[in-house]
Amino acid sequence: xxxTAAGDxxxxxxxxxRPHDPRVVGxxxxxxxxxAAHNRRALLxxxxxxxxxxxxxxxxxxxxxxxxIGKGTVFRHFxxxxxxxxxxxCDRLDRLADLxxxxxxxxxxxxxxxxxxxxxxxxxxxDRSFCQAATGDTRNDPAVRAASVRLAEVAETLTAxxxxxxxxxxxxxxxxxxxxxxxxxxxxxxxxATAPELWRRYLALIFDGLRPQAAHPLPHPAxxxxxxxxxxxxxxxAG
Amino acid sequence: xxxTAAGDxxxxxxxxxRPHDPRVVGxxxxxxxxxAAHNRRALLxxxxxxxxxxxxxxxxxxxxxxxxIGKGTVFRHFxxxxxxxxxxxCDRLDRLADLxxxxxxxxxxxxxxxxxxxxxxxxxxxDRSFCQAATGDTRNDPAVRAASVRLAEVAETLTAxxxxxxxxxxxxxxxxxxxxxxxxxxxxxxxxATAPELWRRYLALIFDGLRPQAAHPLPHPAxxxxxxxxxxxxxxxAG
DNA sequence: AGAGAAGCGGACCGCGCGGTCAGGTTATGA
DNA sequence: TCATAACCTGACCGCGCGGTCCGCTTCTCT
Numbered sequence: 001x002x003x004t005a006a007g008d009x010x011x012x013x014x015x016x017x018r019p020h021d022p023r024v025v026g027x028x029x030x031x032x033x034x035x036a037a038h039n040r041r042a043l044l045x046x047x048x049x050x051x052x053x054x055x056x057x058x059x060x061x062x063x064x065x066x067x068x069i070g071k072g073t074v075f076r077h078f079x080x081x082x083x084x085x086x087x088x089x090c091d092r093l094d095r096l097a098d099l100x101x102x103x104x105x106x107x108x109x110x111x112x113x114x115x116x117x118x119x120x121x122x123x124x125x126x127d128r129s130f131c132q133a134a135t136g137d138t139r140n141d142p143a144v145r146a147a148s149v150r151l152a153e154v155a156e157t158l159t160a161x162x163x164x165x166x167x168x169x170x171x172x173x174x175x176x177x178x179x180x181x182x183x184x185x186x187x188x189x190x191x192x193a194t195a196p197e198l199w200r201r202y203l204a205l206i207f208d209g210l211r212p213q214a215a216h217p218l219p220h221p222a223x224x225x226x227x228x229x230x231x232x233x234x235x236x237x238a239g
Numbered sequence: 240x241x242x243t244a245a246g247d248x249x250x251x252x253x254x255x256x257r258p259h260d261p262r263v264v265g266x267x268x269x270x271x272x273x274x275a276a277h278n279r280r281a282l283l284x285x286x287x288x289x290x291x292x293x294x295x296x297x298x299x300x301x302x303x304x305x306x307x308i309g310k311g312t313v314f315r316h317f318x319x320x321x322x323x324x325x326x327x328x329c330d331r332l333d334r335l336a337d338l339x340x341x342x343x344x345x346x347x348x349x350x351x352x353x354x355x356x357x358x359x360x361x362x363x364x365x366d367r368s369f370c371q372a373a374t375g376d377t378r379n380d381p382a383v384r385a386a387s388v389r390l391a392e393v394a395e396t397l398t399a400x401x402x403x404x405x406x407x408x409x410x411x412x413x414x415x416x417x418x419x420x421x422x423x424x425x426x427x428x429x430x431x432a433t434a435p436e437l438w439r440r441y442l443a444l445i446f447d448g449l450r451p452q453a454a455h456p457l458p459h460p461a462x463x464x465x466x467x468x469x470x471x472x473x474x475x476x477a478g
Numbered sequence: 479a480g481a482g483a484a485g486c487g488g489a490c491c492g493c494g495c496g497g498t499c500a501g502g503t504t505a506t507g508a
Numbered sequence: 509t510c511a512t513a514a515c516c517t518g519a520c521c522g523c524g525c526g527g528t529c530c531g532c533t534t535c536t537c538t
Contacts, residue, residue, distance in 0.1 A: 033534085034535070035485070035486085036484075036485060039485085059524075059526085060526065061525080064487095069487080070487035071487075071526095072529080073487070075526085076485070076486075134428070134429050135428045139429060179426045180444070182428070182429070183422035183441060186374075186424070187418045189373070190373050194462075198459055202422060204458050205445070206422070207448070209445055209446070210444070213452045217443075218443050220437055272504085272515065274505065274514095274516085275505090309516060309518060310497090310518070311518070312515080314496085315516075320495095320496065
């Protein structure tokens with residue numbers, strides 16, 4: 001799984017300490033040797049699966065073993081465990097955004113939004129690391145923030161269409177929709193082992209809350225589109 | 240904070256390996272010396288606050304320092320870090336259940352349910368460890384399971400009253416309500432630093448989904464009252 | 479084919495964690 | 509007051525983690 005091109009594992013500030021460090025994209029070739037490309041993909045697949053099963057606490061050693069490569073090779077491709085996490089998390093976000101972009105021209109706006117949310121929750125429900133990453137330091141990474149913003153924009157488009165069609169209450173934003181994905185997932189999480197599809201129930205319940213018929217005034221304004229960036233700034237200045 | 244009598248930190252199977260280990264309640268005195276009782280309370284308060292701020296990854300050393308006691312003292316009261324976590328988590332659950340029990344005789348059932356959920360989410364929103372504990376191994380502990388069952392029963396009472404009053408759709412159970420507390424909390428978590436009260440918005444949205452006006456058929460049956468126990472069994476057999 | 483860059487692997491390091499223990503300290507009850 | 513059980517402390521242990529390093533292998537290009 002997760003065999004598409006995921007992330008690059010490079011940060012601008014990181015300078016190679018050995019001749020031609022592949023983590024530096026720079027203006028250099030940035031061309032991967034065939035075996036290196038193969039290992040990289042195996043690593044990303046193994047990391048994706050392992051993080052999904054064990055959460056972000058999964059050790060690099062286990063991931064490397066699963067990918068059939070040495071531990072050192074992992075750090076050749078990603079300077080830090082965090083960089084690896086970021087690459088995979090961004091990939092997840094991007095894929096969901098891609099789906100949303102496709103759905104944004106679908107004939108039935110309400111069905112499109114529902115489909116978008118269903119896939120989004122399903123993705124999270126089968127991935128223990130997703131919620132952890134959404135709440136932890138990972139969120140502050142610039143690449144993650146960029147992907148989050150894009151996802152929010154796509155969600156906003158979908159939401160606006162459904163709203164204009166009268167399928168969704170007027171006071172709900174795309175940001176709300178994105179954040180509610182994690183909500184449905186979290187509700188079902190405590191009993192995920194015995195009822196792996198329970199998230200469908202809570203997604204449906206939440207979706208009912210989005211309908212105009214249910215609308216009661218909301219006691220708090222929606223988060224702004226760039227709230228995640230503000231969040232990072234707050235986290236940086238604080239603790 | 241959290242100064243009420245919280246947990247006992249003892250497991251039946253644990254046998255003391257030193258003369259009169261206080262972690263064993265047994266049929267023995269189980270009477271704490273004055274200074275020991277004081278330290279224990281300081282420990283529980285410090286652990287509660289630290290876990291809330293830093294999550295369950297907070298180290299025992301930090302907690303001990305905050306409580307002004309030695310690390311060894313922590314393990315004198317709680318055989319394991321997990322036991323300490325369980326004690327605190329059970330305390331949280333019990334307190335919420337207590338509130339629910341009080342509210343179960345309030346005149347307005349819908350307002351009572353709303354109040355119950357508001358306090359429940361508020362409690363979690365200010366406690367980083369709560370969601371982690373609700374999803375991790377902690378949930379399998381027998382004491383936690385007992386507290387969870389009690390909480391579910393109280394929630395069921397509140398829900399039934401609101402349902403009978405026609406304030407809540409018929410296909411929603413107390414278990415649903417409990418699980419949805421975590422949902423509202425999780426939705427707001429990613430932007431908790433910049434919008435600490437945002438959970439109110441999502442709780443209101445979810446509550447709107449509980450109203451009869453919004454009711455659409457739910458695609459998955461509600462979890463049973465003892466689902467958490469089954470969950471533990473499944474986790475035990477699997478792994 | 480051969481030179482040399484690119485890539486690989488796994489022993490190794492320092493760290494901080496949960497948990498232990500021997501020996502000093504203090505509350506308690508007679 | 510005093511004997512003793514209960515209690516506290518902090519140095520200590522083993523472990524597994526993220527991350528480093530360098531000798532060796534493998535691909536690539538001419």
